[in-house]
Amino acid sequence: MAKETQFVEQIANIDENFPQWYTDVVLKTKLVDYGPVKGTMVIRPYGYAVWENIQKEMNARFHKRGVENAYFPLLIPMSYFTKEAEHVEGFAPEVAVVTHAGGEELAEPLAIRPTSETIIGTMMSKWVQSYRDLPLKINQWCNVMRWEKTTRPFLRTSEFLWQEGHTAHASEEEAKDETMAMLEIYKEFAENCLAIPVLTGRKTEKERFAGAVATYTMEAMMHDGKSLQAGTSHYLGQNFSTAFDIKYLGNEGVLQTAYTTSWGVSTRLIGAIIMTHGDERGLVFPPVVAPIQCVIVPIAARKPGVVEACEALKTQLENAGIRVTLDNSDNSPGWKFNEWEMKGVPVRIELGPRDIEAGKMLCARRDTLEKVEMPLESAVDGVKALLDSVQKGLLEKARKHRDERIVYADDIAGILAGVEAGNFVKAGWCGCRECEDKVKEETGATSRVFAEGESAETCAICGKKAEHVIVFARAY
Amino acid sequence: MAKETQFVEQIANIDENFPQWYTDVVLKTKLVDYGPVKGTMVIRPYGYAVWENIQKEMNARFHKRGVENAYFPLLIPMSYFTKEAEHVEGFAPEVAVVTHAGGEELAEPLAIRPTSETIIGTMMSKWVQSYRDLPLKINQWCNVMRWEKTTRPFLRTSEFLWQEGHTAHASEEEAKDETMAMLEIYKEFAENCLAIPVLTGRKTEKERFAGAVATYTMEAMMHDGKSLQAGTSHYLGQNFSTAFDIKYLGNEGVLQTAYTTSWGVSTRLIGAIIMTHGDERGLVFPPVVAPIQCVIVPIAARKPGVVEACEALKTQLENAGIRVTLDNSDNSPGWKFNEWEMKGVPVRIELGPRDIEAGKMLCARRDTLEKVEMPLESAVDGVKALLDSVQKGLLEKARKHRDERIVYADDIAGILAGVEAGNFVKAGWCGCRECEDKVKEETGATSRVFAEGESAETCAICGKKAEHVIVFARAY
Numbered sequence: 001m002a003k004e005t006q007f008v009e010q011i012a013n014i015d016e017n018f019p020q021w022y023t024d025v026v027l028k029t030k031l032v033d034y035g036p037v038k039g040t041m042v043i044r045p046y047g048y049a050v051w052e053n054i055q056k057e058m059n060a061r062f063h064k065r066g067v068e069n070a071y072f073p074l075l076i077p078m079s080y081f082t083k084e085a086e087h088v089e090g091f092a093p094e095v096a097v098v099t100h101a102g103g104e105e106l107a108e109p110l111a112i113r114p115t116s117e118t119i120i121g122t123m124m125s126k127w128v129q130s131y132r133d134l135p136l137k138i139n140q141w142c143n144v145m146r147w148e149k150t151t152r153p154f155l156r157t158s159e160f161l162w163q164e165g166h167t168a169h170a171s172e173e174e175a176k177d178e179t180m181a182m183l184e185i186y187k188e189f190a191e192n193c194l195a196i197p198v199l200t201g202r203k204t205e206k207e208r209f210a211g212a213v214a215t216y217t218m219e220a221m222m223h224d225g226k227s228l229q230a231g232t233s234h235y236l237g238q239n240f241s242t243a244f245d246i247k248y249l250g251n252e253g254v255l256q257t258a259y260t261t262s263w264g265v266s267t268r269l270i271g272a273i274i275m276t277h278g279d280e281r282g283l284v285f286p287p288v289v290a291p292i293q294c295v296i297v298p299i300a301a302r303k304p305g306v307v308e309a310c311e312a313l314k315t316q317l318e319n320a321g322i323r324v325t326l327d328n329s330d331n332s333p334g335w336k337f338n339e340w341e342m343k344g345v346p347v348r349i350e351l352g353p354r355d356i357e358a359g360k361m362l363c364a365r366r367d368t369l370e371k372v373e374m375p376l377e378s379a380v381d382g383v384k385a386l387l388d389s390v391q392k393g394l395l396e397k398a399r400k401h402r403d404e405r406i407v408y409a410d411d412i413a414g415i416l417a418g419v420e421a422g423n424f425v426k427a428g429w430c431g432c433r434e435c436e437d438k439v440k441e442e443t444g445a446t447s448r449v450f451a452e453g454e455s456a457e458t459c460a461i462c463g464k465k466a467e468h469v470i471v472f473a474r475a476y
Numbered sequence: 477m478a479k480e481t482q483f484v485e486q487i488a489n490i491d492e493n494f495p496q497w498y499t500d501v502v503l504k505t506k507l508v509d510y511g512p513v514k515g516t517m518v519i520r521p522y523g524y525a526v527w528e529n530i531q532k533e534m535n536a537r538f539h540k541r542g543v544e545n546a547y548f549p550l551l552i553p554m555s556y557f558t559k560e561a562e563h564v565e566g567f568a569p570e571v572a573v574v575t576h577a578g579g580e581e582l583a584e585p586l587a588i589r590p591t592s593e594t595i596i597g598t599m600m601s602k603w604v605q606s607y608r609d610l611p612l613k614i615n616q617w618c619n620v621m622r623w624e625k626t627t628r629p630f631l632r633t634s635e636f637l638w639q640e641g642h643t644a645h646a647s648e649e650e651a652k653d654e655t656m657a658m659l660e661i662y663k664e665f666a667e668n669c670l671a672i673p674v675l676t677g678r679k680t681e682k683e684r685f686a687g688a689v690a691t692y693t694m695e696a697m698m699h700d701g702k703s704l705q706a707g708t709s710h711y712l713g714q715n716f717s718t719a720f721d722i723k724y725l726g727n728e729g730v731l732q733t734a735y736t737t738s739w740g741v742s743t744r745l746i747g748a749i750i751m752t753h754g755d756e757r758g759l760v761f762p763p764v765v766a767p768i769q770c771v772i773v774p775i776a777a778r779k780p781g782v783v784e785a786c787e788a789l790k791t792q793l794e795n796a797g798i799r800v801t802l803d804n805s806d807n808s809p810g811w812k813f814n815e816w817e818m819k820g821v822p823v824r825i826e827l828g829p830r831d832i833e834a835g836k837m838l839c840a841r842r843d844t845l846e847k848v849e850m851p852l853e854s855a856v857d858g859v860k861a862l863l864d865s866v867q868k869g870l871l872e873k874a875r876k877h878r879d880e881r882i883v884y885a886d887d888i889a890g891i892l893a894g895v896e897a898g899n900f901v902k903a904g905w906c907g908c909r910e911c912e913d914k915v916k917e918e919t920g921a922t923s924r925v926f927a928e929g930e931s932a933e934t935c936a937i938c939g940k941k942a943e944h945v946i947v948f949a950r951a952y
Contacts, residue, residue, distance in 0.1 A: 036556070047546075068525075070521050070524045074550075077513060098573060098574050099573065100572070101634075119512065147577040149578070159549055159551070
């Protein structure tokens with residue numbers, strides 16, 4: 001094997017040094033690279049393919065709900081942000097500002113969008129005239145920019161890709177329903193496409209989106225027990241419609257103010273996939289969004305008929321809509337196994353002269369590393385069933401991992417011990433900001449989401465009467 | 477018809493005032509709207525759907541050629557532009573610059589990408605090490621910004637959406653082949669998907685992309701006889717690979733410099749569709765990229781069974797993959813006909829009680845306005861055949877329009893007369909910049925593309941020996 005000049009690169013141990021494992025894995029599998037400007041990332045083809053699969057699945061769901069895609073400008077006049085007081089306070093500190101263009105200084109500085117409520121609100125006020133124009137449901141896939149001090153690929157970067165949905169409605173009730181319906185879509189998507197179980201519910205006032213009446217979140221538990229906010233849906237009430245004058249003539253001829261919502265998920269989801277399913281060998285992709293679902297590795301490739309059989313199998317799987325690749329490189333099978341395991345391909349097929357003779361193939365699933373023999377003649381059905389099983393298996397495994405790590409605490413020491421041990425900690429809370437801040441200071445955990453439907457006697461922080469149960473966790 | 481409160485809006489006469497017709501049509505059909513910052517546009521759902529269809533068709537073609545999608549950062553350090561002398565000269569004057577971010581002034585100003593050769597070149601130099609890493613073929617769909625003084629929706633806006641492909645190769649020959657292959661793909665796409673015939677070939681040095689060795693273009697003739705540069709493919713030689721150090725170890729162990737290409741099409745294509753096929757009634761969409769391919773208008777909708785039959789037909793067409801809508805609004809059929817004609821839907825189906833009884837439907841094609849009766853039971857095949865016929869008919873019509881307007885001139889007065897009359901004018905050219913500039917000054921026409929394979933005796937401008945035949949035209 002003289003040509004085997006490279007070796008599968010080592011990655012840090014996932015349990016000993018999870019942050020280093022993450023960095024190793026995202027770089028070495030070529031998902032992403034660092035951009036030249038601090039805090040920026042280049043999404044490489046293997047990573048971008050995941051994003052395209054996410055887009056496809058999301059678009060189908062949006063379409064069903066009557067949401068249409070559009071595109072709004074990148075640059076927003078700074079003065080727009082000041083129209084909604086809380087919004088400007090929240091976003092102004094992280095905005096990137098264009099001051100010069102076309103060789104001249106601009107009369108008004110322009111912000112690169114950190115989110116588009118202000119510019120979409122401006123356009124909606126023009127488009128919404130009558131109750132017949134409502135509901136208005138628009139989504140855009142775009143880049144946004146938030147200048148962050150500490151950055152990590154996919155998880156927190158100054159520029160990232162996302163979708164932001166914006167809807168306007170005639171009634172409060174309808175807008176609230178939309179907010180919750182989108183949260184539900186996100187949850188179903190996270191579970192069925194990404195195999196990531198999520199806790200959904202409302203955020204505290206402190207953690208709320210700047211300008212929202214209420215923010216709803218989905219929180220996922222990563223391998224290390226930390227939480228990742230994987231998507232949010234905001235009920236904006238009349239905050240933005242008042243600031244941006246989104247008014248309509250009702251069917252009784254009276255001018256009324258609309259109610260709006262916004263909701264988004266971003267390329268963070270790719271980070272969530274990596275940190276939920278990855279293991280000591282590297283990435284593990286859920287089949288629905290895997291860039292490559294199945295890799296064929298020829299065994300004794302120089303023997304007559306092997307490459308031909310592999311190519312025929314590839315064509316067959318491809319025609320059935322399976323994203324398949326054939327590794328015809330000069331590397332040894334063992335090297336290939338390691339590489340494709342690191343790259344997280346859900347199913348690997350090994351095919352050699354003896355398999356071909358026996359009309360069989362050997363399939364290895366990435367999640368459990370189990371190998372099963374399957375008849376070649378029903379390869380399509382076999383691989384499909386295996387992909388399906390991996391998809392379900394990953395969700396179950398992640399759910400088990402998460403459920404075992406949800407604990408209760410009734411004092412701040414318990415919260416600290418819980419999060420130190422890599423848990424989500426549920427605890428009673430009086431509802432005051434001081435207690436919420438104290439948890440952050442003393443444990444490094446933040447309130448992730450209300451544990452709706454649960455109740456506690458006393459606040460774990462101050463001992464007064466508890467109004468809510470909160471899920472506390474350290475978070476990305 | 478008490479509820480028919482709106483009327484189909486008037487649009488300017490296409491032959492009397494084409495610029496006003498264009499503005500009326502793009503705004504009134506809700507393809508686009510003006511953004512708040514001068515020179516920006518909002519692409520509304522009806523316009524964005526065209527872009528999504530373009531993306532889908534293009535992606536399939538790129539995939540076949542082994543091009544992979546990725547995403548590179550928006551912001552590029554200003555210093556990167558200076559690495560390729562011609563490039564910075566060409567783009568610096570139109571760049572938008574970020575000077576502040578996160579509440580602080582930046583140490584180095586950052587450009588919003590006007591194009592990404594510099595940043596992609598930087599990354600390629602990191603990724604390309606050995607001849608085994610070549611060819612490297614990457615594409616990105618993104619927003620870019622070029623600060624323009626005079627803007628028009630889709631045609632010239634400070635921000636626009638595009639795809640930019642970038643490839644690196646081991647040899648000059650391979651890079652040149654790639655440049656020409658992409659030009660050929662663009663041409664095939666323009667003709668088969670957009671029904672726009674194009675002239676393809678090389679640009680003069682004056683019109684070349686800043687930093688390229690050679691720029692190849694496809695030029696389309698609009699309704700008014702002006703040309704629109706609809707896509708370009710650049711052979712960059714070693715200009716960028718030298719500036720950005722894209723070097724590889726050849727299979728004989730010698731370090732060599734790669735050869736690169738880049739190529740792109742943008743949301744301008746939507747403008748090209750509008751100005752190629754539109755008529756006095758408004759838009760005419762080629763079916764392949766039409767947001768809606770077929771609209772069903774119920775006749776005597778209150779009669780029993782009509783709405784049900786229309787809905788059944790809609791479902792049937794939808795299941796066959798046809799993009800269909802049913803207009804159930806309270807407006808009169810006549811109003812609906814006008815509106816959907818203005819919106820350019822290729823096929824309209826009228827379905828009323830008598831049709832249903834007779835098992836027929838009436839289909840009107842948007843391009844010729846002809847109506848044909850078709851049996852309801854073979855609706856899917858009938859509509860598909862009609863869409864196919866519209867697609868082909870539009871290309872033929874556009875080709876005829878264009879071919880009738882290609883004329884020859886042998887002096888500058890002839891060029892002026894030709895372009896004044898709305899023609900592409902072919903003329904001999906000595907090859908010197910002075911003559912090219914003179915045509916621009918005296919006729920308003922620019923050199924669009926070399927008429928490859930054609931020859932002339934003398935230069936139409938100076939009378940010296942002609943080296944080339946050039947297609948001159950006024951252009952968007």
